[in-house]
Amino acid sequence: MPKKKKVKKVKKIKPKKKLKKLLKTVEKKSKIDTAPKKQTSPNQDEKPEIKKIKKQATEKRQYNVKDFVVYPKHGVGKITAVEKANIGQIEIQFYKIFIDKEKLTLTVPINQQSNLRPISSINQINKCISILKTKPKVKRTMWSRRAQEYDQKINSGKIYELAEVVKDLNKNTDIIADQSYSERQLFEKAYDRLKSEFEAVLKTSPEEVQKKMDKALGRNKNLLEA
Numbered sequence: 001m002p003k004k005k006k007v008k009k010v011k012k013i014k015p016k017k018k019l020k021k022l023l024k025t026v027e028k029k030s031k032i033d034t035a036p037k038k039q040t041s042p043n044q045d046e047k048p049e050i051k052k053i054k055k056q057a058t059e060k061r062q063y064n065v066k067d068f069v070v071y072p073k074h075g076v077g078k079i080t081a082v083e084k085a086n087i088g089q090i091e092i093q094f095y096k097i098f099i100d101k102e103k104l105t106l107t108v109p110i111n112q113q114s115n116l117r118p119i120s121s122i123n124q125i126n127k128c129i130s131i132l133k134t135k136p137k138v139k140r141t142m143w144s145r146r147a148q149e150y151d152q153k154i155n156s157g158k159i160y161e162l163a164e165v166v167k168d169l170n171k172n173t174d175i176i177a178d179q180s181y182s183e184r185q186l187f188e189k190a191y192d193r194l195k196s197e198f199e200a201v202l203k204t205s206p207e208e209v210q211k212k213m214d215k216a217l218g219r220n221k222n223l224l225e226a
Helices: 017-034 110-115 122-133 143-154 159-169 181-202 206-217 221-225
Strands: 068-071 075-087 090-099 104-109
Touching: 068 090, 075 181, 090 110, 104 110, 122 159, 122 181, 122 206, 143 159, 143 181, 159 181, 159 206, 181 206
Parallel strands: none
Antiparallel strands: 068 075, 075 090, 090 104
16 A cells, blocks of 8 residues: 655634734724714814003003103203193193203193103212213224214113213313314213202202212313313
8 A cells, every 4th residue: 555645734824913913003093084074064173362452551641740851852850831732623731841951941732741750769979970980981983883883872751871972072171172173062962860869869050960970970170160
């Protein structure tokens, strides 16, 4: 009898673990793609955030007769009257402000008083004195540009900027030759404006205020006596 040949069993090749993971991920993706998408109605769309706009602060400050105020382009003034007038069937209330240094009377409507500010406090005056005591800043730019910057600071109505101009243009001397004509004009304009506000706040004589300012600036004895 012929011998039967043994048939070798073919081993099944098991897929590797990595391959299994890949197959699972592919199956998941196919399920997600084939799944019906939920239709969103326009009402269900995300509503944009509405930011609240802050209202601008209204000017509620009221000045009385005999109050001191500062008008940036002219300096310290005193309210002499609060009057009313009819212009085009509209009643307008306004301040009458007398600028003593320029012998000028201004008419400023109450609803346009953004140009006005009250005179400084004693703490602000003390800070101005400390500014006057510091060293002047020396700039290398052309005088025409510096003069424009100084003029803007003088007319800004800000007392600290006014003190900086006085400090920067101070030469610690009364000799005219040490300053150009335009430089001396700007210095005197800033000095007088600052001095007038010092007088209104401190309620002292012009001579006492001048001594206080000149001492802070370190100006010489001849100028103090003058």
